[in-house]
Amino acid sequence: MNKKIFLPDDERITRWYNVIPDIPNGLEPPLHPGTGEPLTPEVMAPIFPMGLLEQEMSDQRHIDIPEEIREIWSIWRPSPLVRANFLEEKLGTRAKIFFKYEGVSPSGSHKTNSAVAQAYYNKKEGVKRLATETGAGQWGSALSFAAHKFGLECKVYMVRVSFDQKPYRKSMMNTYGAEIVASPSPDTPTGRAFLEKDPDTPGSLGIAISEALEDATSRDDTRYALGSVLNHVCLHQTVIGLEAKRQLELVGEEADVVIGCCGGGSNFAGLAAPFVPDKLAGKDIRLVGVEPASCPTLTKGVYAYDFGDVSARTPLLYMYTLGHDFIPPGIHAGGLRYHGMSPIISALLREGLIEARAEHQLECFKAGVLFAQCEGIIPAPESCHAVKAAIDEAMRDPKEPKTILFNLSGHGLLDLSSYDKYFSGELHNYEYPEEAVEEAKKSLPKID
Numbered sequence: 001m002n003k004k005i006f007l008p009d010d011e012r013i014t015r016w017y018n019v020i021p022d023i024p025n026g027l028e029p030p031l032h033p034g035t036g037e038p039l040t041p042e043v044m045a046p047i048f049p050m051g052l053l054e055q056e057m058s059d060q061r062h063i064d065i066p067e068e069i070r071e072i073w074s075i076w077r078p079s080p081l082v083r084a085n086f087l088e089e090k091l092g093t094r095a096k097i098f099f100k101y102e103g104v105s106p107s108g109s110h111k112t113n114s115a116v117a118q119a120y121y122n123k124k125e126g127v128k129r130l131a132t133e134t135g136a137g138q139w140g141s142a143l144s145f146a147a148h149k150f151g152l153e154c155k156v157y158m159v160r161v162s163f164d165q166k167p168y169r170k171s172m173m174n175t176y177g178a179e180i181v182a183s184p185s186p187d188t189p190t191g192r193a194f195l196e197k198d199p200d201t202p203g204s205l206g207i208a209i210s211e212a213l214e215d216a217t218s219r220d221d222t223r224y225a226l227g228s229v230l231n232h233v234c235l236h237q238t239v240i241g242l243e244a245k246r247q248l249e250l251v252g253e254e255a256d257v258v259i260g261c262c263g264g265g266s267n268f269a270g271l272a273a274p275f276v277p278d279k280l281a282g283k284d285i286r287l288v289g290v291e292p293a294s295c296p297t298l299t300k301g302v303y304a305y306d307f308g309d310v311s312a313r314t315p316l317l318y319m320y321t322l323g324h325d326f327i328p329p330g331i332h333a334g335g336l337r338y339h340g341m342s343p344i345i346s347a348l349l350r351e352g353l354i355e356a357r358a359e360h361q362l363e364c365f366k367a368g369v370l371f372a373q374c375e376g377i378i379p380a381p382e383s384c385h386a387v388k389a390a391i392d393e394a395m396r397d398p399k400e401p402k403t404i405l406f407n408l409s410g411h412g413l414l415d416l417s418s419y420d421k422y423f424s425g426e427l428h429n430y431e432y433p434e435e436a437v438e439e440a441k442k443s444l445p446k447i448d
Helices: 050-056 067-073 085-091 111-124 138-149 160-165 167-175 189-197 205-217 231-250 266-280 343-350 361-375 381-396 416-423 434-441
Strands: 015-017 062-064 081-083 096-101 129-134 153-159 179-183 222-225 257-261 286-292 302-306 317-321 355-359 403-408
Touching: 015 231, 050 111, 050 231, 067 111, 081 231, 085 096, 085 361, 085 381, 096 231, 096 381, 111 129, 111 138, 111 222, 111 231, 111 266, 129 138, 129 205, 138 153, 138 167, 153 160, 153 167, 153 205, 160 179, 167 179, 179 205, 189 205, 205 222, 231 266, 231 343, 231 403, 257 266, 257 381, 266 286, 266 343, 266 403, 286 343, 286 381, 302 434, 317 343, 355 361, 355 381, 361 381, 361 416, 381 403
Parallel strands: 096 403, 129 153, 129 222, 153 179, 257 286, 257 403, 286 355
Antiparallel strands: 015 062, 081 096, 302 317
16 A cells, blocks of 8 residues: 555545535524524625625535635645654554645645635625634635735734744744734733733734734734634534545545544534534544643533633633633643634534543654654644544554544644654643633623
8 A cells, every 4th residue: 555645636525525414403593692592694894795694504515616725625635645654663552543744745744735715705895904823823724825926915923932942834924924913012992901910921813813803804904814613613624534534435444533632622623524414324433532631621611602802802602611711821722722612513412412521741753753653743742632533442442443533733843843842851741730621611701
């Protein structure tokens, strides 16, 4: 078998898969942050273009991917499915381990899939400028690239701890023509308020989202773009799982376990959602989302309506949450430092269609180093969580033959400072305390 499995040109994915119609008991509707009433697309029009809002609330199982998006995707899609033979040999397992490698995209991660789609729909509706947040920098890099491809301006509010830790992510965004500021920043009311309260705050995705939303709603030529959590973002990412299923079919394989790391949920949803119909049809397949123990939204969070940002500007989403005022510790998997989980992933967990597990960062970096030594690819710190879970699954019973598929959502070449800290012993594990979960419940909005 060839180590890398590609799709022929005539089998490229032309439609996204919308899992929402297949979720038993469906999703709770998003609510207006002021009135608490269910949102309509018209109310959200000042924030998102109508093309994305229609996808956000769509009940269609399959949605055509515009040719303009697929043309730019062709730079890196279809991404390869790779057999991790050398890792299997090192582990001494009978499991077959495959990884879908999204690090081949221009920004080095899966985020570019949705960034191109979002830039396209904004451009189509006459938007001139995009405002967004980024945690680890993958989303900011991806949107900077996509905005440039469609001739849009882009401003990125980058969580301060990552802004300080990852200078080359800023260089990449600058290369694509974006403007980047550390969040909290002096550019918005929310940013100024947090800096006044704590000038040394590490920031959070919740704060950065508030800043980007304030930016977008303050200008008629600007819309907001979000890199995870929302339904339309998860929809765009299903190209990953749709390709992976077909690539496995080409070599006569079926996945027994599907694994992805979880922050807001987009890369896990992108890989796992296309396998949900198989699960519903009775196939014995496990879908496993892996999150950091320091930000355990799925494993310790509350399932309730909550805001997506600290200033309570976003719609209320029914999701697993640690509370919208949660400020996570400055772990080095910055893309996983978010208080809430995608409503889609949350509902799939509620229905028992997926599993959730939490891992500590030291063990994840150890797994990432082993993977790099075997397969030659240095994983992003976020992706190390999926690597760790894949290794654990392979070694649960090394003699058991099974097929494991995981999403290597990005490379770590711009995250080497994190690896430096790991090798020097400067990184430490952090267990999110149960009492903090109880405290988070107090900040949840009261919904009648």
